[in-house]
Amino acid sequence: MLEIKDLHATINGKEILKGINLSVKTGEVHAIMGPNGSGKSTLSNVLVGHPAYEVTKGSVIFNGKNLLEMSPEDRSHEGLFLSFQYPVEIPGVSMVNFMRTAINEKRKYMGLEPLSASEFLKLMREKRAVVELDNKLANRSVNEGFSGGEKKRNEIFQMAMLEPKLSILDETDSGLDIDALRIVAEGVNKLKTPETSCIVITHYQRLLDYIKPDIVHVLYKGRIVKTAGPELALELEERGYDWIKAELGE
């Protein structure tokens, strides 16, 4: 589904990603862990086409298409979704209007007719249930005045609405209490099908108790330095990152 080869990227002229290689197959869940400042969020931002980052080298192929040539909106239409670490508040733009515009632009891209108002509201109702998102929130402006937990729940709600092929969850667990973490994780699991893949970026094992990864990577100084099975996450939780630095000869 996703094939990243020797990806280098900079922000403000500073190189953050220094040759990432990563391959995600259909149906797989990958976890990316790593110390602060290792480039995890940069990687997710580069994949979704954030204009502040510049790709200087390498390639990203997403379902056979050159991802790096696409606009952020087309990447979204092709099935790429990012659950933001810090979801943005957009005062004055209602959730309904926001989601309807997003859904209908995607449908247009796919050559489908826009949803009618009633079809759309029915869809909203269905998907809201996935993350137990309050109807009141759905009627407000996008993320405006939402608590940290509500914002993350809203991210998963949008994911449910857009039905992406590949979802990137960027520290979705940060700022969540235990109940909210469970609801969000269960939401992600409900949305998981054999046709969809997921990249989970996290600092902690606890999210991975709910969302079981097939493969765990350690990102360090802009490179993936270790790849193993789920047991790697447990080991990191216990021992921290120093032993990996030691293995690298630091």
Add this chain to the structure above:
Amino acid sequence: MKAEQQYIDLYHQCKAMIDKHSAEVMNGARAKAFDDFCAQGFPTRKVEKYKYTDVGELFAPDYGLNLNRLDIPVNPYDVFKCDVPNMSTSLYFMLNDGFYEKELPKASLPEGVLLGSLKNIASTHPELVARYYGKLADTSKDAVTALNTMLAQDGFFVYVPKGVVIERPIQLINMLHSAVDFMTNRRILVILEEGAQMKLLVCDHAMDSVKFLSTQVIEVFAGANSMFDLYELEETHNNTVRFSNLYVHQEAGSNVLLNGVTLHNGITRNMTEVTLDGPGAEIKMLGMAIEDKQQRVDNNTFIEHRAAHCISNELYKYVLDDSSVGAFAGKVLVQKGAQHTSSQQTNRNLCATREARMYTQPQLEIYADDVKCSHGATVGQLDENALFYMRQRGISEREARMLLMFAFVNEVIDEIRLDALKDRLHLLVEKRFRGELDKCRGCVLCK
């Protein structure tokens, strides 16, 4: 005095003609207005109030006038397709600066209400009109008001007697129609007695693509506990210059809402002066401008709190694209006796390009010691993080920008107390942002 001279000459040459086609009350005010105009001349940009608009330059070109009141062979009821349909209003027209009265709406007005041509009502009810005409619009303090008072021959008049409520909103369409570059001078006088209520929607349209220069002076007297809404919607074109001076006098407990929307224009200067002259009077003053190309909008407001327990709320929002220029200067003056004043002034602006310019100047002058006053002004760009967030969800950049700009001005539209107008403005603003409203769509002549 170059720009002034042609108006001085015009007045000398045409005074008899101007008087002949107007009413005595209006004629009676001309001599002083003329002296005041000559004494002041057009304000230069060194005059604080006119810092952002070069008046002399805008009045300098040669415009035609219709002082002889030649008939304009157009029936506005036939050619005008209202931009605010589904709204049940009593619809009246001004063709250039003359009230159109060959055909009038059938809906009857409550008893005692006087409504129609200022010229005619000034002739039939001279005492009533004389008691109010020119009493707020001081010709010695503003050259444009002086010029308007010198030249205006007609306009629109409403008088609502004590306790009378006009349920159905009154809509007045100003239609500019001419084959040559043209100047109009119109006058509106609104009198609400104690407890009276009405809503007035005034729309400016230009039917032809020639250059138009219009001056407008509106005087509003809001009696004790009266309620008045004034919505002004300008939807003209890039060759139109508009000077509008609005004066509002409020007595105790009156509630006034002013909402000025500039949707499409050339150069616009709106001046608004409100006096809160009785305890508990409340004013809500809103404004919005959407500009692109070389358009300019300059809103200059002044609110004087003369009495205690009055409330003023001001909110102006601008969206500036291309190399358009916006200006907002708002002054709130709280006099010594005006304790427990609550006053809030907000001006927020979006500059969509590097070339767009916004000048904002909030001013507070307070002489009372127990008041709650605040003001705030911001000039910014669209939130890049919000834009990217929306694009990640599949919303195109263009659409995302539009949604954000729309959200920005919505706050002003939502204050409108006429639902049909609110809905319609949502649509018009959306069309404006989509670039589908490139000129006045108000009439079949444009199509």
